[in-house]
Amino acid sequence: MLGKxxxxxxxxxxxxxxxxxxxxxxxxxxRRGAAARGERMSALIEEARMxxxxxxxxxxxxYDAGEDGTVPYLVFEYVEGKTLAALIxxxxxxxxxxxxxxxxxxxxxxxxxxxxxxxxxxxxxANIILTAQGVARxxxxxxxxxxxxxxxxxxGGEEAMFGTPGYMAxxxxxxxxxxxxxxxxxxxxxxxxxxxxxPAVSAPNMxxxxxxxxxxxxxxxxxxxxEVDARLAGLVMKAIAKDPEERFQSAEAMGEAxxxxxxxxxxxxxxxxxxxxxxxxxxxxxxxxxxxFPALSTTIGSINRVVGSDRERTSVLCNSxxxxxxxxxxxxxxxxxxxxxQFGGSISTVSRAVAILGYDGIRSAAMSLMMFDHLxxxxxxxxxxxxxxxxxxxxVLAREFVQKMGIHDAEExxxxxxxxxxxxxxxxxYLHDDAQAIERLVRSxxxxxxxxxxxxxxxxxxxxxxxxxxxxxxxxxIVGSMRPVTEAVRSRPAFETEKLRAVADLxxxxxxxxxxxxxxxxxxxFAALVEKYGxxxxxxxxxxxxxxxxxxxxxxxxxxxxxxLSAKSPFFQAACSWVEEPAAVAEESATLLVAQAKxxxxxxxxxxxxxxxxxxxxARGAAPGNRQAVLAAGVQDITxxxxxxxxxxxxxxxxxxxxxxxxxxxxxxxxxxxxxxSALRARFGFGTDAEAVVSRGFSIPLxxxxxxxxxxxxxxxxxxxxxxxxxxxxxYIPAWYRAAVKTRGMVLFPILLKKRPVALIYADTxxxxxxxxxxxxxxxxxxxxxxxxxxxxQKS
Numbered sequence: 070m071l072g073k074x075x076x077x078x079x080x081x082x083x084x085x086x087x088x089x090x091x092x093x094x095x096x097x098x099x100r101r102g103a104a105a106r107g108e109r110m111s112a113l114i115e116e117a118r119m120x121x122x123x124x125x126x127x128x129x130x131x132y133d134a135g136e137d138g139t140v141p142y143l144v145f146e147y148v149e150g151k152t153l154a155a156l157i158x159x160x161x162x163x164x165x166x167x168x169x170x171x172x173x174x175x176x177x178x179x180x181x182x183x184x185x186x187x188x189x190x191x192x193x194x195a196n197i198i199l200t201a202q203g204v205a206r207x208x209x210x211x212x213x214x215x216x217x218x219x220x221x222x223x224x225g226g227e228e229a230m231f232g233t234p235g236y237m238a239x240x241x242x243x244x245x246x247x248x249x250x251x252x253x254x255x256x257x258x259x260x261x262x263x264x265x266x267x268p269a270v271s272a273p274n275m276x277x278x279x280x281x282x283x284x285x286x287x288x289x290x291x292x293x294x295x296e297v298d299a300r301l302a303g304l305v306m307k308a309i310a311k312d313p314e315e316r317f318q319s320a321e322a323m324g325e326a327x328x329x330x331x332x333x334x335x336x337x338x339x340x341x342x343x344x345x346x347x348x349x350x351x352x353x354x355x356x357x358x359x360x361x362f363p364a365l366s367t368t369i370g371s372i373n374r375v376v377g378s379d380r381e382r383t384s385v386l387c388n389s390x391x392x393x394x395x396x397x398x399x400x401x402x403x404x405x406x407x408x409x410x411q412f413g414g415s416i417s418t419v420s421r422a423v424a425i426l427g428y429d430g431i432r433s434a435a436m437s438l439m440m441f442d443h444l445x446x447x448x449x450x451x452x453x454x455x456x457x458x459x460x461x462x463x464x465v466l467a468r469e470f471v472q473k474m475g476i477h478d479a480e481e482x483x484x485x486x487x488x489x490x491x492x493x494x495x496x497x498x499y500l501h502d503d504a505q506a507i508e509r510l511v512r513s514x515x516x517x518x519x520x521x522x523x524x525x526x527x528x529x530x531x532x533x534x535x536x537x538x539x540x541x542x543x544x545x546x547i548v549g550s551m552r553p554v555t556e557a558v559r560s561r562p563a564f565e566t567e568k569l570r571a572v573a574d575l576x577x578x579x580x581x582x583x584x585x586x587x588x589x590x591x592x593x594x595f596a597a598l599v600e601k602y603g604x605x606x607x608x609x610x611x612x613x614x615x616x617x618x619x620x621x622x623x624x625x626x627x628x629x630x631x632x633x634l635s636a637k638s639p640f641f642q643a644a645c646s647w648v649e650e651p652a653a654v655a656e657e658s659a660t661l662l663v664a665q666a667k668x669x670x671x672x673x674x675x676x677x678x679x680x681x682x683x684x685x686x687x688a689r690g691a692a693p694g695n696r697q698a699v700l701a702a703g704v705q706d707i708t709x710x711x712x713x714x715x716x717x718x719x720x721x722x723x724x725x726x727x728x729x730x731x732x733x734x735x736x737x738x739x740x741x742x743x744x745x746x747s748a749l750r751a752r753f754g755f756g757t758d759a760e761a762v763v764s765r766g767f768s769i770p771l772x773x774x775x776x777x778x779x780x781x782x783x784x785x786x787x788x789x790x791x792x793x794x795x796x797x798x799x800x801y802i803p804a805w806y807r808a809a810v811k812t813r814g815m816v817l818f819p820i821l822l823k824k825r826p827v828a829l830i831y832a833d834t835x836x837x838x839x840x841x842x843x844x845x846x847x848x849x850x851x852x853x854x855x856x857x858x859x860x861x862x863q864k865s
Contacts, residue, residue, distance in 0.1 A: 081147065090147040091132060094209075095140050117143065122185055127178030129198065129208045148206055153259070154194035161266035162294045165301060166331065168263035171197075173327040174205040175256055180320030182207075183249045190247060191232040192255035194262060234278040235268050239311045242279050243735070244835035250313045253323055257308025257316070264301070265293040269309065276838070283311070283836075284733050300330050312757075349528060349536040384753040385760055387419045387726060390435055397730070400435055417702035418726045421710060424719035433464070433480045433487070455640040456497055458624075459580050460487050462644060465620040465627075466576035473616065474606065478569065485550040486573040488543070492534030492551075493518070496526070558605030575602050579613060583647070584640050614647075621647045696731045700849040703727025707856045711863070720860045722753065724853050725830065729755040732846075733839055734832040735812060736762065740769055741828045747771045749782070749829050767809055769829060776803045781817040782826045787851065788817040791837040814840050818854040820861060827861055830854060 071079045077096040084091050117134035124130060133144040153171070157163070163171075175197065179189065189196075189207065196209045232241070236258045238251035261269045269287045272278040290305050291297035297305075304326050310316045317323035391397050397419060404422045416422050423431050467486035468479045497504045503525050510521035519529040526533070531552060538548045550570040562568040575598060582594040595610045602608055621644045707723055721739055729737040736756025740749035751767040753759070773779045777798075781788050791814050793802045812833035820828040834840065842850070 082144075084144075092129075092145040092147045094143045094145065095137075096142065119185075119187060123182050123187065125178050125181040126204065127174050127206050128182065129206050145208065148198050148200060148208075150198045150200040150206075152195055153197040153199060153205070153263070156199060157194055157262060157266065162296075163263045163266075165264060165294075165296050165298075168260060169301065169327050169331055170203075171199070171205045171263065172256060172260040173324055173331065175207060175259070176253075176320045176324035176327060178205075178207045179252055179256060180324060183252070183320055188247060188249055188252050189255070190252070191236070192252055192259060193233050193236045194259055197259065234275050234282065235270050237279070237282060238313070239283045240313055242283050242836070248313070249320070250316050250318060253317055253320060254309055254313075256320075256323070257305060261287070261290050261305050261309060264290040264297050264305065267293060280733075304330060349533060384722065384755070386431065387423060387722070388755055388759060390419050390431075391726070391730065391755060400431070404431075404434060417699070417706040418723045418730070420719065420722040420726045421706055424710075424716065424723070430480050433483045454638055455584070456494060458638050458640045458644075459584050460490065460494060461627075462583065462620060462624055462640070463487060463489065463573070463576040463580040465623045466579055466616060467572050469616045469619050469623075470572050470576065470606070470608075473612070478565070481547070482569055482572050482576075485547050485569045486576040488534070488538060488547065489551055489553075489573040489577050490530065490534065491538060492522075492530035492532070495533065495537060496522070496530065500526075554601075557601045560605055561607075562605065571602065571606060575606065575608075579617065583617060583644055617644075617647045621645055697843065697845055697849065699731035700727060700846060700853070703731065704849055704852050704856070707853070711856065711860065715860070717860055717864045718753075721828075721857060724857050725753075726755055727853060728830070728832060728850065732832070732850075733834070733836075734816075735834045737830065737832040738762065738767065739828060740767070740831055742771070742826060743768070749826065751831075762810065765809070769831075770805070771826070774803060776801045777815075777817065778803065778806075778829075781819045781829065785819050785821045785824070786817075787819070787854070788815075789840055789842075790815050791840050813837065816840065816850075818850070818857075820854065820857050822858070822861060822865065828857070830857065 071081050071092065073079070077094055079092055079094045082091045082093045083089075117131060120131045129148055130146040131143060132146060135142055135144075175192075179192070182189065191209065192207065196207065198206050198208055200206065232255075234242075236255045238247070238254040241247045241251050258269055269290075270278055270281045270285075272281055287306070287309055289297075289302050291302045308316060308323060317326065390400060400419065401416060401422065404416050416425065419431070464483040464487035467482040471479050471482045493504075496507070506525050507518065507521045510516060510524060511518055514521075519531060522528065522530045522533075528536075535548050535551050538551060546566045546569060549566040550573050552570060554571055554574040558571050562571055578594075578598055578601075582591055582598075586594050592610075595613055598613065599609055624641065624644050703723065704727075706727070707720060710720055710723065725737045725739055728734065734756065736754055736759045738751045738754035738756075738759060741752045742748075743750040746768060748768040748770050750769075751763045753763060756762075769778045769782070772783065777788055777790065780786050780801075790798055793799060793807075793813060793815065810833065813835050814837050815831065815833045818830040818832075819826055820830065
C-alpha cells in the first residue's frame with residue numbers, strides 16, 4: 070500500500086504482461102444497486118478513455134480502468150519520487166525559484182490537458198509528485214471531467230462536489246461551475262502553499278473553510294515569507310483572485326508569467342524608437358508580466374468610470390468597491406478612524422460612507438488604499454513605503470490648500486496631487502532596476518529626471534504617468550494636472566485644470582521638502598515655493614507651515630488605517646516632526662494595532678453583544694466574515710441615520726448593502742412600485758451583475774399570478790426558498806422569473822404601508838447553505854426590513 074485517502078487506496082503493483090511496475094488505485098465501494106453501479110462503471114471507463122489521451126511529461130499516465138467485483142479501480146504509471154505535500158511538510162517554505170519552477174511545469178501539464186478538453190478538478194500538493202530529477206508530474210486525473218461539464222455531478226448524474234475544500238475555486242463552491250480557470254485557481258493555491266509553507270486558508274471545519282474561500286480575502290504569501298518579492302506576490306494573488314475574470318485566463322498565460330519571473334526579459338534595444346505610444350504599450354506589457362497590474366487597474370478603472378455624482382450611479386461606485394473584500398474592509402476602517410468622533414457612531418457600510426463623505430471623498434480614500442495595498446511584502450518595501458507615504462501626504466497637503474483657498478474641489482485636488490507623479494511611482498514599483506538606473510544617470514551626469522527616464526525607458530515619467538492614467542479612465546482634468554509646472558505662477562489660474570495642476574505641483578514640491586530637506590534647508594525651500602506660487606495661489610511661508618502641520622496631523626490619524634507602520638517610515642517621522650506631540654500619535658497607532666489583533670483573533674467566533682460593543686469601540690467596525698456582527702453593525706448604522714435628516718435612497722442602499730455583505734448573497738435588489746407599469750421594478754442593488762439585471766428591467770407584476778411573489782406581496786410574508794426546483798416549490802416559480810434570473814435560491818422581504826406593497830427586497834444565491842439562517846440572523850434581517858418600512862413611512 071502506497072497511500073490511502075478519502076477516495077480510496079493506492080497500491081504498488083506489478084504488470085506481469087508488460088513486466089513493469091504500476092500504481093493501482095481502488096475506489097470506494099458503491100453502496101447502490103447493480104444498475105446504478107453499472108452506470109458508474111460505464112462513466113468511469115469513459116473518463117479513463119478521455120484521460121488516457123493525456124501523454125505529457127508533466128502528467129502521470131493513466132493505463133487502464135476496471136472493476137473487481139464491486140470495487141472499481143484505476144491503473145496509473147508508477148513514478149518514483151516524493152509528493153509535493155510531503156516535501157512541504159518536510160521543508161516548510163520552498164525556495165522561491167524552486168516553487169515557481171514547479172508551478173511552471175505544472176502549468177504545462179495542466180495546459181496540455183485543457184487543450185484536450187479535460188479539467189483536473191482536484192489539483193493539490195498531495196496529487197503532485199516530484200521525481201529525483203526535479204520533474205513535477207500531476208497525478209490522479211481519475212476524477213477529471215470534460216471541460217464542457219462546468220457543473221458538479223458524479224457519474225450517472227447524481228449531485229456531488231469534487232475536489233478538496235482548501236483548493237476549490239470560489240465560483241465552484243458557490244454555484245458548482247468548474248472551468249479551466251478553476252484549475253488555474255487551484256494551481257495558484259498550490260504555488261501559495263509552496264511559498265508560504267502553509268495553505269492560504271486554515272479553518273477548523275469544512276464549512277468554515279468553504280466560507281473563507283468564497284468570502285474572506287487571502288493574506289499575501291509574503292506575509293509568511295519575506296523572500297517573496299513584489300512580482301511574485303502579485304502573480305500569486307492574481308492566480309487566486311476570487312473573481313475568475315481577474316485570474317490568468319489560460320495555463321499558457323500563467324506559464325508565461327511564471328517563466329518571465331524566473332528569467333525577466335531584458336529591454337530590447339531600440340524599443341524607445343517606436344514612439345511614445347509604442348513604448349508605453351511595451352512598458353505596460355512588462356508591468357503585466359512583473360506583477361499584478363491588471364488587478365490594480367481594473368478596480369481603479371471601474372471607479373473612474375463612475376463619472377458625476379447622481380444617486381443612481383452611487384450604487385455602481387459601491388459595487389465596484391464591494392467586489393474587493395479587502396478594499397471594503399480597509400476603507401471602512403479608514404473612514405471610521407478618520408471620522409468616528411465626527412459622526413457619533415461607526416460607519417459599517419460603503420453606502421453610508423458615500424452618503425456622509427460624498428462620492429469624491431470615498432473615491433479618493435479607495436484610491437489611497439489601493440495604492441498602499443500594492444506595497445505589502447515587496448523586496449524594495451522600505452523605499453516604496455516612503456515613496457507612497459510621500460505621495461499620500463501630497464494629496465493631504467493639496468486638500469488642505471484648497472480648503473484654505475475657498476475652493477470646493479478638495480477631493481479632486483487630493484487625487485490630482487496623489488497621482489501627479491504616477492509615472493515615477495510606477496517605475497519604482499514595477500521596474501525597480503530601471504528606476505535605479507535613472508537615478509544613477511541623474512547623479513552621474515547631473516541631468517533632470519525626465520531626461521534620464523527618456524534615455525532609459527524611451528519615455529518620460531510624465532508621459533508614462535499620463536498614459537497609464539488614461540488607461541485607468543481618469544478624467545481629462547486629472548490627466549492634464551499631471552504635467553509639471555515649469556514656470557512661476559504669477560496670477561490666479563483661470564481654468565480648473567490649471568488650478569488643480571498648480572496645487573498638485575505645489576503639494577508635491579512641499580512634500581519633497583518635508584522628505585529630504587534638513588531644518589536649515591527648509592527656509593530656502595519655502596522661499597523657492599513662495600517665489601514660484603506666492604502671487605498665483607496667495608501663499609507665504611507662514612501659510613505653508615500651517616498647512617504642513619495640519620496635514621501631518623491627518624497623516625498621523627490615517628497611518629495605521631492605510632496599512633503602513635509609522636515607526637518604520639522615515640517620511641512619517643519627518644512629517645510628524647512638524648507637530649508638537651508625535652508621542653501621542655505613536656500611542657494611538659499602538660492602540661489601533663491592539664484592537665486589530667483582537668479583531669483578527671475573534672473574527673470567526675460567535676460574537677456576543679458585549680464583545681461586539683468592545684470591538685466596535687476598539688476596532689471601529691464589525692469583524693469580517695461574521696454574519697451576525699455585520700448585521701448588528703448595519704442595524705446600528707441605519708438607526709443612527711434614521712434619527713438625522715436622511716435621504717430615503719441612502720437608507721435603502723445601506724440596508725441592501727448590509728444584507729449583501731453579511732450573508733454573501735449573489736445579488737440583492739430593491740424593487741419599488743411603479744404605478745405606470747403596475748409592477749415592482751428593480752431600482753438598484755448590489756452584486757456581480759446587479760446593474761445589468763436592473764438595466765434589463767427586472768420587475769415583479771402586480772397583482773400577478775398566485776406564485777411566491779404574489780404570496781410575499783399580498784400577504785406580507787417573508788419567504789426563503791433554498792431550491793426553486795424542489796418538488797413542492799417549482800410550480801410556484803413564475804416563468805418570467807426563470808427567464809430573467811434562474812437563480813436557485815431566493816429570499817423575499819416585502820415592504821408594505823397600510824397593507825399596500827410599496828417595495829420588495831429581493832436577494833438570491835446559488836449556495837443553499839447560505840440561506841440556513843441562525844435565529845438571531847433572521848431576526849436582524851427582519852429588523853433591516855422593518856427599518857426600510859419605517860424609512861418609507863417617515864418620508865411618505
